[in-house]
Amino acid sequence: MKMTPKIFFGGSILVWAASISIMVIFPVISMKNKPSEIWRPMTEKEKEGLKVYVNNGCSYCHSMYIRKVDWGIGAERIARPGDYYGQEPAILGSERTGPDLSQEGGEHTDDWHKAHFINPRFTRPMSVMPSWEFLGEDEIEKLTAYIQSLGGKDADLRIARQKYWHKQAIEAYKAGPDSNIRWLHSKIPDGWRKMPNPYPATEASVSRGKNMYMKFCINCHGPVGDGNGRAAPYLNPPPLNFTLLRRHLEDDKYIGGILYYQIMNGITGTSMPYFKKDLESEKIWDISNFIAKEFIGYTDSDTEPKGIDASYESEKEKE
Amino acid sequence: MTDNFRTGNSPNFQEGGLRGFFSKNSALAFIVAGSAWFIVGTLYGLFSAIHLMAPEFFNNIPALVFGRVRPSHVNTVLYGFVVTTLIGLGMYYTPALLKTKLWSEPLGWVSLFLWNITVLSGPVFFSMGMSQGREYTEYLWPFDVTFMIAIVTIIINLVMTIIHRKEYVLYVSIWYFVASFIWIGGSYFIGNVMWRPSTGALPGILDSIFLWFYAHALPGLLLTPLAIGAAYFIIPRVTKTPLFSHTLSIVGFWTLVTFYSHIGGHHLLQAPIPHWLKTMSVVDSMMMFIPVIIVIVNLWMTMRGRGNLIMADPAAKWVAMGLIWYLIVGAQGSIQSIPQIQKVTHFNNWTVAHAHIAVLGFSGFIALGGVWHVIPLITRRKLYSQRLANLQFGLVMIGLTGFFLVLTIAGLIQGEAWYNGETVYRVLPQLQPYMILRTIFGLFIISGALVGFYNLIRSIRKPKEYPYISASHAVIIETQKNPEI
Ligand code: HEM
């Protein structure tokens, strides 16, 4: 075969055009473009938030679709084509330096987002997300509106739930610290309340718990557990002061189960996130041991009622 | 005949005053610009790397926030360093292989100007928080236009050069070089959705099909043909042998454009796009190994038995290493297109490692080799320093190899942990040591960029008394002509 200019130019253009028709034009014609059941139109403010998102390159760290293999935030909904209906641009993203955001709406309260945008390490101490304080209040508000809309109608449901409990949490908080804690505990299922920490607060357990506390909680609840972390000024209600819990033991005995449940489940309506996806049981019990020993100054760990001791526990540590 | 390689660049390429300068040298200007962008682009890479290592290092500085410096890095190294340099090489070797001059040097300067305006617009506007945001198509619409005009003027210049050629045969380098602009011109317009200036995007999920069609046309139909063209030019000249096989060149060329233009979907294997599109891109990604291996075999057989010539030549060494990276990239690429593998490798630093050995290792190495090969031909004098060229090779090689290892490991850590159900946040602390190492290896690459720029400038501005070398290399074009053509 001789590569004459005719063959060369003609062939190059032809083959390329053929690919374009298959890979680009054909999808244009054949792909159905219908909203999915969770889709809803974006408000003006949310659209402006999307612009801020696009212009500032959030998409280099955050993806916008959940796959079958995923576990983390948003994993309840595997992405559908119709979720992106009319969104322009719908940047799916190619990297997850940070978590997927396609279902982020309603995961957190607005005040959590505000503190997080001003400095992500306020709410997430190990975060590598940049601080966006320089964007100014106005842009951060737009961004928050956009983020809270992610997930469409599902997000709206989550937001409604956040708002409902937010109102109650605020009221409880205004009624004073002790009634606030009583209110918090009244929402915990009974079984969890009358439950000690089943695992001994050994030195090792407490120090593992401390490590986790530094990585997850310290900038809200503070280095001494009094609720005065760096994020506190932005949060309403503010993070709980653990030292008050001494007065609120269930049956004057139990606190381990309460701590576990609150850490696992979070307190919807407040900025207290759930840690169920981040921390498995070993780590949550260790943190509870740490909080109990270090900040509350009392531990119910390894007391009755309890079942058969786990095989790793040693007798000596128990004294 | 001895004039073949002087095309527009006589030994006194510096003479003739300002007007004289602009009536030649556009190829040289592209090369110099490319080396300068190498420095700028890798510095932006450094800022990005520092952020991931220590996120409060540049806290709250708008122009240095990660989301803005990362696109500045990626676009500047891709379009600014690699593509600009490779265009310069082609603007030199195309007329040389056709035994003529570039049709219009002033038009070449126009292309250069528009091209560099486009590249410059990246860091300038991204740092102010203005970007179209879709990866690899971030440039704002006015600069999409300058991009397109630059491409069109280059095409016109090359077509006219081909029409006015004195050598009948079109050598394989020319196919690749000229075709890449035709392909990228069309793909850029479509992939950038240039008919919607405000967002540069289509509404809905369809947009991602356009985007990733383009995002794989960029490496596949621009970087790859540009780099292969330069490699096909340099290797036979250094080994002083004809190209191993003309047939392989032909097959390699047509399979490249056939397969490469079908694989954009492999970036979206787990996204909600039509199934047939995914299947097609996976199959074609496997097939991509054919054009890769053809180029490798063809050039390797050309080099066979002449490794000493390659190793002794500061330029050819880069090119040969670039081909090795190409083999690795191609093999890795085909493997990571398999959906089962991508469950783990997608979304993390594994891909960033692939991107660096592809863009810097394959096309960047060949571009740098091209610089050191072509500069003596343009200036007609030896390089200022072969040792500096070798030092640069060592620095970039250490940096990139380290990059590849460190990021691949980091990627596997992320991918496996997520697959096991750990959250993204939980894995962050495990990555930090690798992010620190990446920054350190990055410094090697940046040092390489600085050393190279210094060497380039000194080579161009060498004192007059430095002896000119003879034009004996002109003979070699005859051997590049394969009898069967
Ligand atoms: C000329 C040499 C280089 C080229 C061609 C290059 C190319 C690229 C490309 C194509 C990407 C995008 C990767 C993706 O989206 O998967 C990227 C990202 C990146 N590069 Fe480079 N790079 C070069 C040098 C450097 C250097 C010297 C450093 C560090 C000092 C660096 C640090 C980074 C960082 C931190 C990212 C972002 C990764 C992320 O988002 O996780 N690069 N580079």
Ligand code: HEM
């Ligand atoms: C030759 C066969 C090749 C195949 C089959 C291939 C395959 C792939 C695949 C499957 C991905 C996506 C990975 C993921 O997101 O999980 C990818 C990413 C990438 N490839 Fe290749 N590749 C090849 C060659 C190249 C070459 C030659 C270059 C550049 C010169 C290149 C540059 C890139 C870049 C920059 C990315 C990152 C895209 C992003 O931002 O996510 N690849 N490649």
